Amino acid sequence: MAIEWTTLVATGSGAVIALAGTVLNDHLRDRRETRRSGRTRARDLYVEFIVAAGACHTRLRRIAQEPGGQPDLDAATREALVEAGIHQIRERLFIDASENVAAAGQALYERLRDLRRAVAGGASWSSRDFHDVYHPYLDAAWHYRAAVRRELGSTPFAPSVFGWVTLNGAATCPVCQSIAT
Numbered sequence: 001m002a003i004e005w006t007t008l009v010a011t012g013s014g015a016v017i018a019l020a021g022t023v024l025n026d027h028l029r030d031r032r033e034t035r036r037s038g039r040t041r042a043r044d045l046y047v048e049f050i051v052a053a054g055a056c057h058t059r060l061r062r063i064a065q066e067p068g069g070q071p072d073l074d075a076a077t078r079e080a081l082v083e084a085g086i087h088q089i090r091e092r093l094f095i096d097a098s099e100n101v102a103a104a105g106q107a108l109y110e111r112l113r114d115l116r117r118a119v120a121g122g123a124s125w126s127s128r129d130f131h132d133v134y135h136p137y138l139d140a141a142w143h144y145r146a147a148v149r150r151e152l153g154s155t156p157f158a159p160s161v162f163g164w165v166t167l168n169g170a171a172t173c174p175v176c177q178s179i180a181t
Contacts, residue, residue: 039152045096046148049089049105053112053141056084060115064125077120086112104140104147111137128179135170142167 059080063070070076081087086109093105114133123129146156157167165171 042096043148043152045089045092046101046151049086049093050108050141050144050148052084052086052089053108053144056080056086056112057115057137057141059083060112060119061125064119064123064130067119067122067124073122074120077116081112081116098151101144101147101151104144108137108140108144111140126175131170131173131176131179135168135173135176138168138170 060077063073063076063080067073090105090109093102097105111133115130115137118129118133121129123133142157149156159165159167170176
């Protein structure tokens with residue numbers, strides 16, 4: 001009888017170990033998938049925010065290129081923010097983003113609003129008023145990208161990667177150079 005109990009205990013122990021290993025493996029796989037899914041969701045949100053900011057920026061630049069083409073500059077510039085959906089995406093950023101990315105996103109949003117106010121006030125593309133807020137907006141966009149890249153495990157870009165002196169373009173901006181002279 002002793003041999004039968006030993007076999008039974010050994011078989012039972014083996015089954016328990018195999019089951020525990022399977023459960024542990026499933027748990028670890030679920031954690032990896034959850035982490036990967038969260039990272040993908042965050043990256044998608046971060047990209048969505050910068051794309052919305054870019055869409056709004058493009059619309060504001062178009063308005064600034066022909067400010068007389070709009071009967072109500074204030075309404076047109078406010079509509080640029082609404083059409084881009086920046087407000088809703090910003091709220092999602094506050095909920096889902098890390099503190100550093102949310103702060104960089106808020107700074108970008110504030111610079112975008114500065115740009116909107118300048119264009120609403122009649123600043124044209126070639127005016128100092130426009131460029132005084134345009135280049136800080138570009139700076140904030142690059143700071144946001146850098147925060148996102150750090151969050152996702154990459155290093156931020158240096159301007160030299162693109163052959164630029166600065167990321168905001170102010171040093172080589174033909175409009176700024178003509179205003180300065």
